[in-house]
Amino acid sequence: MDFETFVLQYQRRTAKRMADFEALMKETQQKMEMTAKHHARARETMPRQPVTVPRGDYSMPRSRRNASQKQQIQAVLRAIVADYIANQEPVGSKTLVERHKLGVSSATIRNDMAVLEQQGYISQTHASSGRIPTEAGYRAFVDALHDVKPLSAAERHAILDFLENGVDMEDVLRRSVQLLAQLTNQAAVVQLPALTVSRVKHCEVVELTPTRLLLVLITDTGRVDQRNVDLAAPIGADGVRAVRDLLNDVLVGKTMRDASESLANLTMRAPAPLADAVRRASDVLIATLVDAAPDRLIIAGSSNLLVPSGSLQGVIDALEQQVVVLKLLASAQELEHVSVRIGRENEDEELSSAAIVTTAYGSGDEALGGLGVVGPTHMDYPGTMQKVATVARYISRILRGE
Numbered sequence: 476m477d478f479e480t481f482v483l484q485y486q487r488r489t490a491k492r493m494a495d496f497e498a499l500m501k502e503t504q505q506k507m508e509m510t511a512k513h514h515a516r517a518r519e520t521m522p523r524q525p526v527t528v529p530r531g532d533y534s535m536p537r538s539r540r541n542a543s544q545k546q547q548i549q550a551v552l553r554a555i556v557a558d559y560i561a562n563q564e565p566v567g568s569k570t571l572v573e574r575h576k577l578g579v580s581s582a583t584i585r586n587d588m589a590v591l592e593q594q595g596y597i598s599q600t601h602a603s604s605g606r607i608p609t610e611a612g613y614r615a616f617v618d619a620l621h622d623v624k625p626l627s628a629a630e631r632h633a634i635l636d637f638l639e640n641g642v643d644m645e646d647v648l649r650r651s652v653q654l655l656a657q658l659t660n661q662a663a664v665v666q667l668p669a670l671t672v673s674r675v676k677h678c679e680v681v682e683l684t685p686t687r688l689l690l691v692l693i694t695d696t697g698r699v700d701q702r703n704v705d706l707a708a709p710i711g712a713d714g715v716r717a718v719r720d721l722l723n724d725v726l727v728g729k730t731m732r733d734a735s736e737s738l739a740n741l742t743m744r745a746p747a748p749l750a751d752a753v754r755r756a757s758d759v760l761i762a763t764l765v766d767a768a769p770d771r772l773i774i775a776g777s778s779n780l781l782v783p784s785g786s787l788q789g790v791i792d793a794l795e796q797q798v799v800v801l802k803l804l805a806s807a808q809e810l811e812h813v814s815v816r817i818g819r820e821n822e823d824e825e826l827s828s829a830a831i832v833t834t835a836y837g838s839g840d841e842a843l844g845g846l847g848v849v850g851p852t853h854m855d856y857p858g859t860m861q862k863v864a865t866v867a868r869y870i871s872r873i874l875r876g877e
Contacts, residue, residue, distance in 0.1 A: 549619065550577055551587040552596055556608045556616040560853050565605030610818035610852060613830070617815050617856050626865055635869050644668070644697025647873055649773050651846065651866050656776025658862045661850030662794060666804040667771045668696040668843040675726040675734065680719035680756075685709035688718070690756060692726075696843050696874060702763055704756045710749060718752055721745055722760075735761055772797050772804075780850065790849060793825035804845025807833040810871065813860045818852050828852070832859050836870040846870070 554575040558566045568584040571577060577584065588606055591597045596612035599605075608616070626634075637654055641647035648665045655663035673694035681689040688704040710718070721744065725737035738757040745753040774794055780787040793799045803821070807814060816831045826849075833847035846867045848859050 547577075547579065547583075548587045548590055549615075551584055552591055552608075552612060553616060553619065555588075555591075555597055555606060556612060559608055560855055563853060565600060565607050567605035570605065608853075610820070613817050613852055613856070614820070617817070620857055620860070626861060631865065634865060635872075638866070638869050638873060641873075643699055644874070645699060645773075647697070647870060648844075649775075651870055652773050652775040655846075655848055655862060655866055656779060659848050659850065659854070659859050660776075660779050661848045661854060661859065662774065662776045662780050662790075663846075663848050664772055664774050664794065664800050664804065665846045666801065666844035667773065668694065668698050673698055673843060674728055674730055678719065678722045678726050680715050680722065682712065682715045688715065688752075688756065690722075690760065692760070696838065700763075702759050704752075704759050706752050706755060708751075710752050714749055714752065717746070717749055718756060721749075721753055722756060731760070772801060774800075782851075787828060787851060789825045789827075790829045793823065794849065796825075799823045799825055800847075800849070803831060804833060804847060807835045807845035807847065808842045810835050810837050810840070810842055811864070811868070813864050815856065815860065830854050830856075832856070832863050834863055834867045836867040836874070838871065838874040843874070 551571065554571050554577065555566045558570065558574060568581045568588060571584050572581050579587075588597065591612070592599065592606065594611075595609060596615055597606040598609050600607065634654060638647055638650055641650050645667065648667060652663040652665045655661075673696040675692060676695045677693045679691040679693070681691065683689050683703070686706045686709055688706065690702045690704060692700045692702070721741060722738075725741055726734050729737075738761055741757050742750050742754045774797075777791055777794055780791050802823075803816070803826075811834075813832060813834045816826075816833075818830065819827050821827060821829065821831065828851070829849055830852045831847055831849050832854075833845055835842035835845055837843040846863060848854075848863055850859070
């Protein structure tokens with residue numbers, strides 16, 4: 476078969492197949508048209524009956540819907556506060572979608588932010604910016620904290636090792652505020668154990684010169700106080716030992732306030748040659764340790780509050796005055812309980828721009844003093860609360876001798 480014959484046969488076969496295909500398509504189209512006519516005739520002769528839906532509410536129950544919406548709004552608030560604490564920049568809905576897995580769209584987050592703004596938890600600095608938390612927003616964030624991030628084993632060991640190297644109680648407390656200031660990058664304060672609650676363990680009397688004595692008072696909390704006493708005349712080494720024994724008889728095992736009456740009457744028990752020396756020593760102890768302000772503060776990290784805007788200068792001034800902070804620490808008398816005051820929750824105007832995290836340390840079940848951190852309202856609340864609680868717990872352990 477030559478090539479021309481092959482081409483002619485192929486063309487005939489192809490033409491026959493096309494004709495068969497066109498006939499099949501025509502037959503199919505006719506059947507579809509007939510079916511459409513039958514359906515139209517059926518709709519005309521048999522009208523469709525309306526479907527009656529039983530009455531009832533098929534949506535999510537209102538209580539569950541409200542609870543779910545509330546949880547979603549709380550999650551948005553937590554994300555805004557956490558993001559602002561980390562970056563100190565206004566937070567937008569797009570940022571929340573990118574950084575936090577909230578499981579909702581950017582439009583839903585904008586609606587939630589509008590609700591939070593209406594409720595006073597966040598605010599907008601200007602129309603084109605994101606939102607920042609208000610004091611009410613920070614308070615809601617802190618109140619919702621259930622699980623505070625624990626410190627690692629290495630961090631806990633480093634804290635305890637640093638504190639245990641203190642040579643006395645005051646050194647331990649000084650180390651504690653230095654450590655807290657470094658860990659939180661804020662200012663840290665601690666109240667020395669008040670003599671109104673700590674009991675005298677020993678009173679040592681040292682002869683500095685023939686007419687000057689050094690009284691060293693040691694309490695059961697590790698507090699050490701030193702006072703100088705000037706004498707009218709020398710009393711000798713035996714006289715110094717006798718004065719020491721007389722003082723210890725009325726001081727050991729008592730608080731200074733409890734022992735003040737015995738101190739005032741101690742002169743009558745002293746031998747005549749020592750009466751003046753005993754009176755002078757008693758007067759010094761009563762004047763400086765009983766009648767004077769019973770509390771002292773140790774402060775570290777005040778320079779951490781220096782910011783370019785100067786908005787925390789009033790806080791630094793309040794720390795230097797000490798009276799305001801002492802009042803706050805005096806209210807922290809519950810062991811293992813961390814208290815947080817934010818902005819205007821602080822009664823004193825000087826601290827209205829600050830946040831303060833405080834707790835108590837003590838021996839046994841008795842609180843001996845307060846410990847805290849002072850910083851801006853955008854501080855890292857979970858981290859700061861954990862560090863304050865941990866340091867206070869270790870101070871208490873050292874006081875108990877554990």
